[in-house]
Amino acid sequence: MALGLAEGMSLFITFAVPMALMLLLMPPYLKYLRRVGKVSDDMHKTPPVKVPEPAGPLLFVAALVGELVAGWFFHSLIPVAVGLGAGVAFAVGLADDLYVLGGKTKPLLLLLAGLAFVGMGGYVQNLYKPDLTFPLLGDTSPHFIIYTALAVVAFPVVANAFNMMDAFNGEISWFSLLTSLALLVGVVLHQAFSAGFSTARVASVLPLVAVSMAFLVYNRYPARAFDGDSGSLMFGAMFAGLAITGGVEVAAIIAIVPAILNSFYTLSSVRGFVERRKMRSRPTFIGSDGLLHASTEKDAPNTLVRLVLLASPLSERDLVRSIVALTAVACAFSIGISVLTWVY
Amino acid sequence: MKLLPLFFIELVAFLLIIVETYAFFILVVPLGPIPHSITDYTSLALLKVFLIVVLGAVWFFVLDELTNLYVRSKIGRSPTLSS
Numbered sequence: 001m002a003l004g005l006a007e008g009m010s011l012f013i014t015f016a017v018p019m020a021l022m023l024l025l026m027p028p029y030l031k032y033l034r035r036v037g038k039v040s041d042d043m044h045k046t047p048p049v050k051v052p053e054p055a056g057p058l059l060f061v062a063a064l065v066g067e068l069v070a071g072w073f074f075h076s077l078i079p080v081a082v083g084l085g086a087g088v089a090f091a092v093g094l095a096d097d098l099y100v101l102g103g104k105t106k107p108l109l110l111l112l113a114g115l116a117f118v119g120m121g122g123y124v125q126n127l128y129k130p131d132l133t134f135p136l137l138g139d140t141s142p143h144f145i146i147y148t149a150l151a152v153v154a155f156p157v158v159a160n161a162f163n164m165m166d167a168f169n170g171e172i173s174w175f176s177l178l179t180s181l182a183l184l185v186g187v188v189l190h191q192a193f194s195a196g197f198s199t200a201r202v203a204s205v206l207p208l209v210a211v212s213m214a215f216l217v218y219n220r221y222p223a224r225a226f227d228g229d230s231g232s233l234m235f236g237a238m239f240a241g242l243a244i245t246g247g248v249e250v251a252a253i254i255a256i257v258p259a260i261l262n263s264f265y266t267l268s269s270v271r272g273f274v275e276r277r278k279m280r281s282r283p284t285f286i287g288s289d290g291l292l293h294a295s296t297e298k299d300a301p302n303t304l305v306r307l308v309l310l311a312s313p314l315s316e317r318d319l320v321r322s323i324v325a326l327t328a329v330a331c332a333f334s335i336g337i338s339v340l341t342w343v344y
Numbered sequence: 345m346k347l348l349p350l351f352f353i354e355l356v357a358f359l360l361i362i363v364e365t366y367a368f369f370i371l372v373v374p375l376g377p378i379p380h381s382i383t384d385y386t387s388l389a390l391l392k393v394f395l396i397v398v399l400g401a402v403w404f405f406v407l408d409e410l411t412n413l414y415v416r417s418k419i420g421r422s423p424t425l426s427s
Contacts, residue, residue: 132369134362140369250365257357261407268408296419302411304350310418311346322347329351333358 007199010073015206018066022058022214029058030218030225040226044168044316046290054097054228055218059211060090063238066207076200077124079207082241085117089159089237093230106229107156113237114152117244121148128244135250135340154240161259162236163229164266165323167305168316170220172227174324175259176235177212182255182331183239184209186248186338193342201246208238221317248338255334258304258326265302284309292319353410360406364399372396 003011033039033052041048067083070076092109095101101109121127130147131140166172184205191197212235218225227235243252253260283306287293294300294309308314308322372395376388 132365134366137366137370141374143369143373146373250362253361253365254358257354257361260361261354261357264404264407265411268404294418302415307350307411307414308347310415311350325347326350326354330354330358333355337362 003199011199011203011206014066014070014073014203015210017069017210018062018207019210019214021062021065022211023217025058025062026055026214026218026225029055042169042223042226044286044292045222046286049222051223051226053226054094054230055215055225056090056093056097056228056230056232056234059215059227059231060086060234062214063207063211063234066210067204070200070203070207074198074200074203076198077120078127078198078200078245079204081117081120081124081127082204082238082245084120085113085155085241086234086238088113088116089155090230090234093163093228093233096229096233106233107160110156110159110233110237111152113159114155114240117155117241118148118151129247132249133247133341135337136344151240151244154244155237157263158240158243158256158259159233159236161256161263162239163232164262164303165259166227166229166232168320168323169223170216170320171323172232172235173212173216173219174320175327176239177209177216178324178327178331179239179252179255179334180205180208180212180242182334182338183242183246183248183252185335186251186342187242187246189338189342190247197247204245205242208235208242221320248341251334251338251341254337255331257330257333258323262304265304265307269300269302287313289313291315349414353407353414356410357403357407360403364403368396368399372399 030052033055038052038054039050040053042051063086064083067079067086070079089110092101092106092113095109096106118127128147128151129142130144131142133139162172162176165175184202187202187205191199191202215225215227215231219227239252239256243249246252281295281297281300283295283301283303284292285295291313292305292309292315293313294306300306304323304326305319308319308326314322372392375392375395
């Protein structure tokens with residue numbers, strides 16, 4: 001497949017529009033949040049500093065505009081379906097930002113994002129292929145009901161996994177950027193080596209890459225903006241939708257292994273869905289040296305961050321570097337899987 | 345180098361996901377002949393659910409053991425004490 005000039009320009013604009021929206025609108029939006037008192041304590045600074053939150057609404061608007069641009073250029077409703085799933089997750093996250101939802105309510109409500117997405121399958125031909133493609137082994141046989149059920153469940157699982165990777169300056173933006181780049185490589189390879197694969201599926205990944213990249217500017221250490229649950233759940237739901245429409249589910253799961261492990265550790269040590277603000281014991285603490293330490297209490301919940309800090313106490317910046325390193329390795333595995341799946 | 349054990353856990357999680365997802369879609373889902381009665385259908389469905397639970401349990405057990413091993417080795421060695 002070779003891209004024509006018009007198609008290349010359309011892809012560029014699909015990337016540039018959400019990026020420009022983020023960079024232009026974020027400074028006045030953050031000023032507005034400060035003015036109306038929507039700020040949160042950055043608990044890992046001594047003394048805590050106030051940071052505007054939630055940036056999620058702007059992240060969603062930029063991503064949604066990007067998806068609509070992709071849909072318009074490529075005459076496809078696939079990006080709209082992705083935007084719809086992300087929109088429902090964003091609404092759930094915004095409700096959590098404003099009212100704080102329970103540990104079990106949030107995943108249940110997020111099922112609506114999955115249902116809205118698969119519901120679009122009634123309007124969009126070939127929204128997803130109900131099978132998986134494995135490296136070297138090829139396609140499984142199609143199983144529409146099982147695949148659709150798994151697709152619905154994927155939304156709360158992935159959105160929550162992203163949400164749990166949102167604890168430190170720059171963690172969620174780096175995570176979202178790296179995983180979306182791995183996803184993009186997978187979808188591009190799928191498009192390049194499969195006949196009849198629509199470029200709209202590639203285009204719909206670009207807004208997520210652009211928004212994550214632009215948000216990193218404001219969210220990296222020291223953070224000038226927090227996304228809130230509205231942002232992190234939206235990132236996760238969008239990632240899930242894009243993995244499904246792009247047909248790169250296996251590579252996508254591999255890219256987010258650090259987040260899956262993080263959720264697994266928390267669920268297995270806390271024994272269930274518990275809102276993080278209600279955990280009895282903290283997994284980490286700030287020592288008198290100003291560094292983050294892992295709690296050595298027996299009932300401290302395990303998180304990926306606690307496991308990293310068990311190796312040695314770290315500053316927040318170095319801790320996020322370690323998480324980024326773990327994510328980068330997972331994304332390298334993911335790209336390897338994509339190459340083995342689509343090129344060979 | 346300090347992250348090496350975590351990279352190893354990540355690798356194990358990665359391999360288990362690939363192998364178990366493949367086993368799920370290739371072995372478990374199409375398992376068995378086409379059921380002719382409701383009893384056959386129920387038994388087959390229960391068998392599939394059981395196998396899926398086994399796959400999940402293997403993933404859970406292996407990673408839980410690896411993580412506990414890592415945490416025990418670090419807490420035994422760590423000079424830090426929680427406040």
